[in-house]
Amino acid sequence: MHQLIEVTATITVVAPLLLLLVTGLTAPTKLLGEKGVGVITRVALLAALAASLTALFAYLLSDRRLVLLKLGSWFTASEARFSFDLALDALSLGFAALSLLICNIVAAFSFRYLHREPGFFRYFFQMAMFVVGICSVALAGSVELLFVGWELIGLSSALLVGFFQERPAPADNALRVFSIYRLSDAAMLSAAVLLHHWTGSGNLTSLFTTTEQPHLTLAAGQTLAIGSLLIIAVAGKSALWPFSGWLPRAMEGPTPSSAVYYGALSIHAGCFLLLRVQPLLAASGIATALMIFGGVATSVYGALSGRVQTDVKSAISYATLTQVGIIVVEIAFGLQLLPMLHIAGHACFRLLQFLSAPNVLHDLHELENRLGEELHPSSKQRTGQGRPAVYLFALERGFADSLLDRALVAPFRRLISILDAFDRLLVFERPSRRERRS
Amino acid sequence: MIAFAWLIGLLGPPLATSVLALADKRSDRVRSFAIAFAVISCVAAGLVAFIPELSALRVDWPWHQSALLGPSLLRLSVLSQPLVALPPILWLVTVAATPSTRLDRSGLARTAIATAIGSLAFLSQSPLLLAGCWAASSGLFLSGISVCEDRRAKRVLALYQLVGVLLLVVGILLATSAGDQRPLGLWLIMGAALVRKGIFPFHAWIPEAFDRTRIGPTVLFSAPQLGTYVAATLVLPHAPAAMLRIVAILSLLTAVYGAALALRQSDARRSLGYLFVSQSALVLTGLDCTSTDALTGALVLWISSALAFTGLARTVLALEARRGRLKLTTYHGGFKQMPLLATSFLLFGLACAGFPGTLGFIGQEMLIDGAVRSFPALGFLTIAAAAFTGLAVLRMYLSLFCGRSGTRSELRLRWREAFIFGGIALLLVVSGLFPGSVVRSRRQASEELLPSRTPAAQHHRHTSTSPTTSSPRTVSAVNSSASF
Numbered sequence: 049m050h051q052l053i054e055v056t057a058t059i060t061v062v063a064p065l066l067l068l069l070v071t072g073l074t075a076p077t078k079l080l081g082e083k084g085v086g087v088i089t090r091v092a093l094l095a096a097l098a099a100s101l102t103a104l105f106a107y108l109l110s111d112r113r114l115v116l117l118k119l120g121s122w123f124t125a126s127e128a129r130f131s132f133d134l135a136l137d138a139l140s141l142g143f144a145a146l147s148l149l150i151c152n153i154v155a156a157f158s159f160r161y162l163h164r165e166p167g168f169f170r171y172f173f174q175m176a177m178f179v180v181g182i183c184s185v186a187l188a189g190s191v192e193l194l195f196v197g198w199e200l201i202g203l204s205s206a207l208l209v210g211f212f213q214e215r216p217a218p219a220d221n222a223l224r225v226f227s228i229y230r231l232s233d234a235a236m237l238s239a240a241v242l243l244h245h246w247t248g249s250g251n252l253t254s255l256f257t258t259t260e261q262p263h264l265t266l267a268a269g270q271t272l273a274i275g276s277l278l279i280i281a282v283a284g285k286s287a288l289w290p291f292s293g294w295l296p297r298a299m300e301g302p303t304p305s306s307a308v309y310y311g312a313l314s315i316h317a318g319c320f321l322l323l324r325v326q327p328l329l330a331a332s333g334i335a336t337a338l339m340i341f342g343g344v345a346t347s348v349y350g351a352l353s354g355r356v357q358t359d360v361k362s363a364i365s366y367a368t369l370t371q372v373g374i375i376v377v378e379i380a381f382g383l384q385l386l387p388m389l390h391i392a393g394h395a396c397f398r399l400l401q402f403l404s405a406p407n408v409l410h411d412l413h414e415l416e417n418r419l420g421e422e423l424h425p426s427s428k429q430r431t432g433q434g435r436p437a438v439y440l441f442a443l444e445r446g447f448a449d450s451l452l453d454r455a456l457v458a459p460f461r462r463l464i465s466i467l468d469a470f471d472r473l474l475v476f477e478r479p480s481r482r483e484r485r486s
Numbered sequence: 487m488i489a490f491a492w493l494i495g496l497l498g499p500p501l502a503t504s505v506l507a508l509a510d511k512r513s514d515r516v517r518s519f520a521i522a523f524a525v526i527s528c529v530a531a532g533l534v535a536f537i538p539e540l541s542a543l544r545v546d547w548p549w550h551q552s553a554l555l556g557p558s559l560l561r562l563s564v565l566s567q568p569l570v571a572l573p574p575i576l577w578l579v580t581v582a583a584t585p586s587t588r589l590d591r592s593g594l595a596r597t598a599i600a601t602a603i604g605s606l607a608f609l610s611q612s613p614l615l616l617a618g619c620w621a622a623s624s625g626l627f628l629s630g631i632s633v634c635e636d637r638r639a640k641r642v643l644a645l646y647q648l649v650g651v652l653l654l655v656v657g658i659l660l661a662t663s664a665g666d667q668r669p670l671g672l673w674l675i676m677g678a679a680l681v682r683k684g685i686f687p688f689h690a691w692i693p694e695a696f697d698r699t700r701i702g703p704t705v706l707f708s709a710p711q712l713g714t715y716v717a718a719t720l721v722l723p724h725a726p727a728a729m730l731r732i733v734a735i736l737s738l739l740t741a742v743y744g745a746a747l748a749l750r751q752s753d754a755r756r757s758l759g760y761l762f763v764s765q766s767a768l769v770l771t772g773l774d775c776t777s778t779d780a781l782t783g784a785l786v787l788w789i790s791s792a793l794a795f796t797g798l799a800r801t802v803l804a805l806e807a808r809r810g811r812l813k814l815t816t817y818h819g820g821f822k823q824m825p826l827l828a829t830s831f832l833l834f835g836l837a838c839a840g841f842p843g844t845l846g847f848i849g850q851e852m853l854i855d856g857a858v859r860s861f862p863a864l865g866f867l868t869i870a871a872a873a874f875t876g877l878a879v880l881r882m883y884l885s886l887f888c889g890r891s892g893t894r895s896e897l898r899l900r901w902r903e904a905f906i907f908g909g910i911a912l913l914l915v916v917s918g919l920f921p922g923s924v925v926r927s928r929r930q931a932s933e934e935l936l937p938s939r940t941p942a943a944q945h946h947r948h949t950s951t952s953p954t955t956s957s958p959r960t961v962s963a964v965n966s967s968a969s970f
Binding site: 223474476 | 638639642687689690691693743746747749750751778779783817819821822825826836841842848851852854855862865866869872873874876877880881884885887889890921922925929
C-alpha cells in the first residue's frame with residue numbers, strides 16, 4: 049500500500065511539472081495551438097488528479113502514518129542540501145486532491161472563456177506554474193520545496209493580475225500585489241533559514257506532527273520568531289489585515305484566475321500552511337494570540353468592506369476574506385478537522401460564485417422576468433448615529449492601503465530620495481533647479 | 487600540447503578579430519568573422535568542462551620566480567575553469583546582439599581586445615599580470631566611452647578608474663614587499679576591488695556609467711567582475727578576519743542599497759546600474775563569509791549574475807535601439823511584437839532575484855544560508871536585497887513590455903537577437919534545473935579557496951569567530967599555493 053501511495057504521490061507532483069515545462073517551451077512560439085495546449089493540459093491535470101485521489105484513498109485504507117517520501121535532491125553542497133521531500137498524510141493529500149480538482153474545473157472553464165484571447169498560451173503557462181506551486185505547498189516535506197511552491201504561486205498570481213497588458217491599471221495593480229507577495233516571500237524565506245539554522249535540518253515533517261514535537265527543542269523566543277514570520281508570510285498571501293488592500297486590485301485578472309486564486313486556492317494556501325504548522329504555533333502563546341487577532345480583524349474588515357462594494361468580484365472577494373479570517377481563528381483554537389472542512393467547502397462555493405460572476409446580472413434578470421417582480425428593490429436606508437463613520441471605513445476599505453502607504457511606502461520613498469541625492473553628490477552632479485525645488 | 491592548442495583557441499580568435507577590424511574596412515564582414523570567432527572561443531572555453539587534461543594547463547615565467555610575478559604566468563585553477571568562458575560568451579552576445587549602427591569597426595576591435603584581456607586575467611594568478619590586465623581593461627573601458635558628450639561623467643569615471651588602478655598597483659607592490667607593509671597592501675588591493683565592483687561608498691560611478699555613457703562597454707567591463715577574481719586570488723588567502731568582516735558588512739549593505747535604489751529610478755539605464763551594484767555586492771558577500779556553502783553560493787551567483795545581468799542590459803539596449811531612451815514612468819508596450827524578448831527579460835531578472843528554476847536560485851539559497859550563519863542579524867539583508875531586486879525587475883518588465891504599442895513591424899526581433907536572448911535564458915534555466923555539475927565545480931573551488939588562507943589569517947579567523955558560526959573546513963588545512 050505504501051508503494052502505491054509513493055508512486056501516485058510522485059505522479060501528482062511530476063505531471064504538473066511536465067505540463068509547466070511543455071507549456072513554457074511552446075508558449076512563446078505558440079507551437080502547439082489552442083487544441084494542443086488543451087489536450088496536454090487536460091491529460092496532465094487529470095492524471096495528477098487521479099493520482100492524488102488514489103494516493104488519498106490508499107492512505108486512508110493504510111495504517112495512516114505520516115509518510116516521508118524522498119524523491120532525491122536538487123543539489124548538495126557541503127552542508128546545504130535541497131531535497132525533494134514529500135510529506136504524505138490525509139491533510140496534505142486531501143488538500144492536493146482538492147487543489148487539482150479545482151484546477152481541472154477552472155482549466156475546462158478557461159478553454160472556452162479564453163478561446164482566441166491573445167494571451168491564451170501565456171495564461172495556461174502561468175496556470176501550470178500555479179498548479180506546480182500549489183502541489184508543492186500541499187505536499188512539501190522540506191522547507192525548501194515549500195518555499196519554491198510559495199514563490200511560484202506568488203509570481204504566477206502577479207503575472208495573471210497583469211494579464212491584460214494593454215491597459216495600465218492591471219500592470220499597476222500587478223506591481224502592487226507583487227510587492228505584498230515579496231514581503232510574504234521574504235518572511236517565508238526568513239522563517240525557512242531560521243528553522244534550518246536552529247534545528248539543523250530543513251525537514252518539515254517533525255513540525256507537522258504532534259507526536260515528535262520538535263518545537264520543544266526550540267527555545268520560546270525561537271518558536272515565537274519562526275511562528276511570527278510564518279504568520280506574516282500567511283498574512284501577505286491570504287490577504288489578512290492589514291495586508292488586505294491588494295485583494296480588490298487583484299480582480300483585474302481574468303475571471304477564471306480570480307476564481308482559482310482569490311476565491312478557491314491561493315487565498316486558502318496560507319490557512320493550509322497554518323494548519324500544517326499548528327503544533328509549532330500552538331507552542332507559542334503570543335503567536336496564537338497574533339493569529340486570533342489577525343483572524344478576527346480580517347473577518348470584521350472583510351464583512352464591513354464587502355457590504356459596500358459596487359462590483360461583484362470585489363464583493364465576493366471580501367466575502368471570501370471574512371471566511372478566511374474565521375478559518376484562521378479556528379486554527380488558532382487548535383481545531384484540525386473543522387478548518388480543513390471549512391477550507392474545502394468554502395473553496396468550492398467561492399469557485400462557483402466567481403465562475404458564475406460574469407453571468408450574475410443576466411441570471412438575475414432572467415429570474416426576475418420569470419418571477420415577474422424585482423428581487424432587490426432599491427431602497428434608501430437611514431443612516432443612524434455613527435453609521436457614516438462605519439460606512440466611510442468600509443468604503444475606503446478600512447484605509448488598509450493608505451495605512452501601509454503612510455507607514456511604509458512614504459518613509460521608504462523619502463529615504464531613497466535622500467540616498468539618490470547623496471549618490472549624485474558622489475559623482476559631483478549638481479541638482480538642477482527643478483530638482484532642488486522638488 | 488592539447489593544452490596549448492586550447493589556449494590558442496581561447497585567446498587567438500579575439501586577437502585575430504582585433505587585427506582584422508583594423509585591416510578590413512567592411513565592418514559587416516568583420517562582424518561576421520567576429521561572430522564565428524566568438525563561437526570558436528566559446529567552444530574552446532567550454533572544452534575545459536569535458537577534457538580533464540586541460541585543467542592541468544600551466545605556463546611558467548621564463549625568469550626567476552618572485553612574489554610579484556607569482557607562482558606561474560598562466561594557470562587554470564578550479565576557480566577559473568568556468569570563469570574563462572565568461573569573456574567569450576559576453577563577446578558573442580555583444581557582436582551578435584548589438585545593432586549594426588551601434589558597433590563599428592573600432593567597437594569590434596575594442597570588444598575583441600577586451601575579451602582577450604578578460605580571458606587572460608582569469609587564466610592568471612600572477613599579481614603583475616593581473617594588475618596589467620586590470621589597467622588595460624580600465625583603459626579600454628574609458629576609450630569605449632570617450633565618444634560620449636557628457637564631459638563631467640567621463641571625468642568622474644576616469645577618476646574612479648584611476649583610483650582603482652593606483653590602489654591595486656600600490657597594494658600589490660606593498661603586499662609583495664618583504665617589509666611590514668603587507669597588511670596595508672592587502673587593504674589597498676581590497677580597496678581597489680571595492681572601487682571596481684562598486685561597493686558602498688565607491689558605488690556611485692556604476693549607475694553613472696550606465697546612465698550617462700554607453701551600456702555596451704560598461705557591461706563588458708563590469709559583468710565578468712574582475713574585481714571579485716582579484717580579491718579571491720590575491721587577498722582572500724591572506725586576509726585577516728577583521729578585513730573580511732568589514733568587507734562583508736559593506737557588501738551586505740550595498741546589496742540592499744543597490745536593489746532599493748533600483749526600485750525607485752525613473753530611468754531604465756540607471757535602474758540597471760543599481761541592479762548591477764546589488765548583484766556585484768551579493769557575490770562579494772559570499773566571498774567574505776566563513777562557510778564553504780556561502781562561498782559556493784557566491785561563486786555560483788557570480789556566473790549566474792554575469793549571464794543574467796548581461797541579458798538584462800542587452801535587452802534594454804535592444805529596446806533602446808527601437809524606441810530611444812526608456813523611462814520607467816510610463817508603459818511602452820511591445821509584448822505582442824516581442825514575446826521572446828519579454829519572456830527572456832523576465833527570466834534574466836528573476837535569475838538576478840534568485841527565483842526557483844534559474845541558476846540564481848541555487849546561488850542565493852546557499853548564499854543566504856551561509857550569510858545568516860556568518861552574520862546572524864545582518865545576514866537577513868540578503869533576503870531583503872532579493873525581495874527588492876524581484877520588485878525592481880517586475881517593475882521594469884511591466885514598464886518596458888506592457889501597455890499599447892501599436893503593430894509596428896520594426897519592433898520585431900532579428901533572428902540573431904532571438905537566438906542570443908533565447909540561448910542565455912535557456913542556459914540559465916537548464917543550469918538552474920540541473921545544477922549538479924556547476925555546484926560541484928564551485929564547491930571544489932570554494933574548498934580550495936578557504937583552506938588556502940595562510941596560517942596567520944586562519945589564526946585570526948579562528949580566534950575571532952565563534953565555533954558555532956565557523957565551518958570546520960575553514961581551518962582544516964594549509965595550502966601552499968598562496969601567491970604572496
